[in-house]
Structure formats: structure tokens, C-alpha cells
Amino acid sequence: MSMTNPLKPSGDAGALMLAGARWRWYEVLFWLAAIGLFFVFGDFIPGIPTRLMLLSEIISLGLLALSIDLVLGYAGVVTLGQGAFFGLGSYVAGIMAKAGMGAFPLSDPLIGLVAAAAVSGFAGFITSFLVLRGSDLTRLMVTLGVALILAELANQMRWLTGGADGLQGVSSSAILGIWEFDLWGHTAYLYSLTVLFICFWISRRIVHSPFGLSLKAIKGNALRARAIGVPVNARLIAIYTIAAAIAGVAGALLAQTTQSASPDMIAFHRSADALLILVFGGAGYLYGGLIGAGLFRVMQDVIGAITLQYWQFWLGLVLVLLVLFVRGGVIGLLEGWRDRMTRKGDAP
Amino acid sequence: MSFVLETQGLCKSFGGIIATDNVSFQLPAGARHALIGPNGAGKTTFVNQLTGVLTPTSGKILFEGADITSWSVRRRATAGIARTFQINQLFADLSPLESVVLAISERENAASEWFKPLGSRADIVDEACTLLDTLGIGDVREARVGSLPYGKQRLLEIALALAAKPKLLLLDEPAAGVPESEREQILDVVARLPESVALVLIEHDMHLVFRFAKTISVLVNGALFCEGTAEEIARDPRVRQVYLGEEDVGHG
Numbered sequence: 154m155s156m157t158n159p160l161k162p163s164g165d166a167g168a169l170m171l172a173g174a175r176w177r178w179y180e181v182l183f184w185l186a187a188i189g190l191f192f193v194f195g196d197f198i199p200g201i202p203t204r205l206m207l208l209s210e211i212i213s214l215g216l217l218a219l220s221i222d223l224v225l226g227y228a229g230v231v232t233l234g235q236g237a238f239f240g241l242g243s244y245v246a247g248i249m250a251k252a253g254m255g256a257f258p259l260s261d262p263l264i265g266l267v268a269a270a271a272v273s274g275f276a277g278f279i280t281s282f283l284v285l286r287g288s289d290l291t292r293l294m295v296t297l298g299v300a301l302i303l304a305e306l307a308n309q310m311r312w313l314t315g316g317a318d319g320l321q322g323v324s325s326s327a328i329l330g331i332w333e334f335d336l337w338g339h340t341a342y343l344y345s346l347t348v349l350f351i352c353f354w355i356s357r358r359i360v361h362s363p364f365g366l367s368l369k370a371i372k373g374n375a376l377r378a379r380a381i382g383v384p385v386n387a388r389l390i391a392i393y394t395i396a397a398a399i400a401g402v403a404g405a406l407l408a409q410t411t412q413s414a415s416p417d418m419i420a421f422h423r424s425a426d427a428l429l430i431l432v433f434g435g436a437g438y439l440y441g442g443l444i445g446a447g448l449f450r451v452m453q454d455v456i457g458a459i460t461l462q463y464w465q466f467w468l469g470l471v472l473v474l475l476v477l478f479v480r481g482g483v484i485g486l487l488e489g490w491r492d493r494m495t496r497k498g499d500a501p
Numbered sequence: 502m503s504f505v506l507e508t509q510g511l512c513k514s515f516g517g518i519i520a521t522d523n524v525s526f527q528l529p530a531g532a533r534h535a536l537i538g539p540n541g542a543g544k545t546t547f548v549n550q551l552t553g554v555l556t557p558t559s560g561k562i563l564f565e566g567a568d569i570t571s572w573s574v575r576r577r578a579t580a581g582i583a584r585t586f587q588i589n590q591l592f593a594d595l596s597p598l599e600s601v602v603l604a605i606s607e608r609e610n611a612a613s614e615w616f617k618p619l620g621s622r623a624d625i626v627d628e629a630c631t632l633l634d635t636l637g638i639g640d641v642r643e644a645r646v647g648s649l650p651y652g653k654q655r656l657l658e659i660a661l662a663l664a665a666k667p668k669l670l671l672l673d674e675p676a677a678g679v680p681e682s683e684r685e686q687i688l689d690v691v692a693r694l695p696e697s698v699a700l701v702l703i704e705h706d707m708h709l710v711f712r713f714a715k716t717i718s719v720l721v722n723g724a725l726f727c728e729g730t731a732e733e734i735a736r737d738p739r740v741r742q743v744y745l746g747e748e749d750v751g752h753g
Binding site: 167383 | 552554573574575579583586590591593595598599602603604606607612613615616617618619620621623626627629630642643664665
């Protein structure tokens, strides 16, 4: 497939490797489409209702799924507790915004994001030591246990979190002092999309770096990874911490754009939903979580409109079929089609 | 007298079973040594203690004079102990090139780089390609490891170990299970390993052993049964008996 340069043993191997990290046309298309949604659903076209709040929520959910992808799709660590970092982030941002009474600095959304990332990242770092050992099953149980503990703490600490009622009246100040959050969600959507893109860009750099390669190696064979000198534990701690920080950012986004923080945001079902979304969209591609989140919410709406009570039945059915017959979820399905098309194109 | 590797009274027991029984063993620099013994003699258990996968029950392991008994697998790997595995332990979803680039990056402390894309270090890619070419698997460097034929996977096992530029290389049955047609390529690679690397071959196949090893240790029931040059061991009637005895049991 590659032309070999006779002068150098590596030929174009380095260039090929670097090319693996280059942005593809379909990636550009994806982000342009995400910007396009703003104009389609932003109440600019008569007859199409504004859905920007829903889209902002999808972004938050997608970002949570992306954070799971980093630990599960790349490093191979299964987790049922990513929602804990998400909820923690939403409470940090919510409590700060409320305490700041809508004024700088505490209610500043960017400061809130950074604080949420720091607190969630720290919580991730502390709990990362619990997932270093053990099999998939112990990891599932440990992450689930941590999530349950944090959820119950949020529920019990009424003075701080508002208990079961959650925090109301969380209002952030204008972004950079310029853009106020509006009722239609214009600011919320563009803000969420920008934050999503930045987190995505960082994640993308990570997975295409030597560090990212070492994560894939750990996922592939931790025994061999250790034998060639990969500091397996240090790498797992690092990625688990980064992913927790990103989950915290996702939670903070939701709290800031919906102007509330509630036990629902830290509840167990959020971890499960996000994991499901990731598997549905395709783990190990970075885009799987984003596409999965979009399809998940659209399916919820469409099927919900037809048969409100049974939408989870259909969701479950689609999920089972996807997991059984397609490797890599929706993206795996698309990849399969693309490969078949190119093979047809190559045929004489 | 300086040794690359030395064990002093190494013992390992699993419950009541003694898998390594008071093994004191020395390996000079540049050695071509074979560790042989019948099935279940404890060869792999011994190697696992050398590489740090298992912790000995008692005794000491010295590498270049330093006591490494309590060192982690990774620390030993970084210090210069590399191994291949009896059963392939590879990264099935990576390519051979990626696998070797990672191993070299770890050696060069360049694998914690998270911001620059893979392939930025041209020197590392060059070295990886040269190594893969040397082992005769340069043509498949971009294929998926899991889809390679078994013989090529065995060669990649050796490539991954060599990428660390080890001072001591433990080859655990490098040609085991390889079809006859691909076997010669592996033997050739083993024969051409650089002199600076001390080599320990853990083998079942006597042809291979006598082809490469200058010195041999025989392990029986976890204990050192005898040691000597290849010629001495080949002539030793007790060694023949151990192997023949095993065959008798096998056929009985």
C-alpha cells in the first residue's frame, strides 16, 4: 500500500503515522453540521421550533460519554461511575454560581467550569487507585460504589446541595462579561459547543499521541505493556483523572445551561445512560459518544411521541441488535458500509 | 568475576508445592545459555521471578550486582531485562510498527508525551523500521498484529524484547508452535542476536538448544539438577535419563 523510500529504512512510515492524526473531511463536516444545527433550530427559520436547550443537553451528555470513551474505549477500564464526576461537576458549578448571586467571580461560567474540572479531576485522581487492581467486574462494582456514595452524600448534605430538591436559581454571569445566557438557549448552545470542541480537541490530541498509544497497549495486553516498560498504573491514573475532569466539565455545562443542579444529575442512571450511549455510538472512536448522545435523545423523542411508555423497550432492542451484530456501534456500522463501498470501487 | 545476572538460594512455593527449589545461578555477560528441563520443571516460574511477575518466597536476585528482588516488572524492564513469552503476548489491535515504536518510546522516556502526534519523533520511527527489517517482518509493519501468521507474531515477540536494547534477554521457547516453513527464520534471528546481549534460552527442543547454547543448566523439580557446557550436558547420562524417564512416563 505504501511506497517505500529505498534510501531510508522507514520510508514513509513516519509520515503515515503522522497522517493518522490529521483531521478528516468527515470530521470537519461533523463540526460544521453541529454549527449548522444552531441556525436550523435557533428560531431563525419560521415554523421550526427552537430546540437549542435540548441540543445543549445532548452536548453535555455526549461530553460525558466522550469521557467514558477515554477510559473504556482507549484504556479498557470499564466504569459505571463516571456519572459521579459529572454530578460533582454540576454541583460545584451550581453551588458557585448560586453563591456568587449572578456576579463575577463566583458566578462566572468559565471559572465555574475550571473549578468543576479541578474538583472532579481531584476526585478522579483519588478514586483512580481503586480501579488499578482487579478484573472488569471489580472495576464495575468499585466505580458503581463510589458513584452511589457520592450521590447519597449530595442527597444528605441539604445545607449545601439543597437535598432532594436540588439547587434552584443557579444563574451564571455573562460569559467573559459579554454574552448573557438567554431564554432561547442561543448562548447556551454556542457555549456548550465551544467547550465540547475544546475538550474533544484535547482528547483527540491525547489519543493520537504516544501516551494514547500506550493506553491502547494497556487495553490490548497489560502484561506485555509492563514488560516493555510501560508504567501501567501511572498511565491509568493519568487518563482516569483527565476523564473525570472532563466529566466534571460536562456536568458543569448542564448545571449552567439549565440553571439548576439536582440529585438527578449525580444519580446512577446517568452513568448507565452514558455508558449505553457510548456503546451504542461506538467506543474507541471519540465520536461514538457524541453521535450516540444525539441518536439516543432523538430516539427518545421520536419513539416517545409514538409510544411513551415503551420507548425503552425499543431502545433496548436496538441496543441488543447493535451489540450482537455490529462491532463498534453506529460508527462501526458506518465503517463497515464505507469499507464495502471502497472495495466495490476498487473492483475492476 | 562479574555476572549480569545472579540468583542466590531462590525459592518459590505455591502452597505446599515447591516450584523453585534453592536455585543459585550465575550468568556472565554475553552468555549464550540454555535453561532446559522436563515439563513442569519450573522453568517458566523461574523466569517469572527473574522478570518480576512472581515474587520469590526467599532468596535474592542480582542484576549487574544490584539486588532487584523487590523491583517491579517495569523497573526491571527499564534496567535492561527483556523477555519473550512462551505464549504470544502481543497487542493484537496495534500494528507491528506501533508496537515497536511504543517499546522504543518507553525506553527513551518519550511515551508520556500526550500533545504531539505519534510519529513526530522520526528517529524512533526509523529505529523501529530498521529493527522490523532486521527481523524480516518489515513488509507487514502496518498490518494488524492479530491478523499476522503465527511465525511473524513470534518474530514480533523478539522484536518487542529487542526494542528495549536489553542487556539480558530471556527467550521462552521462541520457536514453539511455529510451522516448519517459518522456523528457520526465527532460528536465524536468534543466531544473529548481538554479542552484547546475554541470552537465556528456555527450551524444550534439544536441536535448538545445542545449536545456540554454549552453556546449559538443567532444572528438575524446581531445583538445579546440573550445569555445564553444551558438550558436557549432551554426554551426561543423568540428563539423558531425566528426559528418557519422562518419555517413559509419557508413553506409559
